[in-house]
Amino acid sequence: MPDDLPDVESQTIIAVQAERVNNGKNHDFVRFYISCRALDASLELKVTCSHWSVENLLYWMLGIVFDEDRQKNRVGYAGENLGVIRLWILNILKRNTVRSLSMARKRKLCCLNDDY
Structure with a gap:
């Protein structure tokens, strides 16, 4: 158990030990x-896997639709503020189910139409 773990009223603490090989290292x-x-082992597995599927899907969408990995907003809170705006825009685009378009195409259509 790490020493810097905050004191919280918890029923279950899950530790996932992993190994990754990158470039032979x-x-x-x-x-x-x-x-x-209080969770049993099978529910712990479901919880941890579902956590990562949600995280991966969200950040994959932000990376693809907004090319977020290449953004250079590092002054003050600009990066965090723009991240909140991107999430807000992504949620607006997801609500549009009228046309079956990719998120990138919906974003471009939104930029061209003030009434979107």
Whole structure:
């Protein structure tokens, strides 16, 4: 258990030990999840997997639609503020189900039409 873990009223603490090989070099790391519910092993697995599927889908969308990985907004809170705006725009684009378009095309259409 890490020493810097905050004191919280938790029922379950999950430690996931993982190993990644990148360019022939091993990287070992541990991820911790804290839950206020008592979980059994099968539910712990579902919770951790669903957490990462949601995270990966959201950041994949932001990376693809807004090319977020190449943004250079590092002054003050500009990066965080623009990240909030991008999430807001992504949610607006997801609500438009009238036309079956990719998110990138919806974004371009939105830029061309003031009434979008």
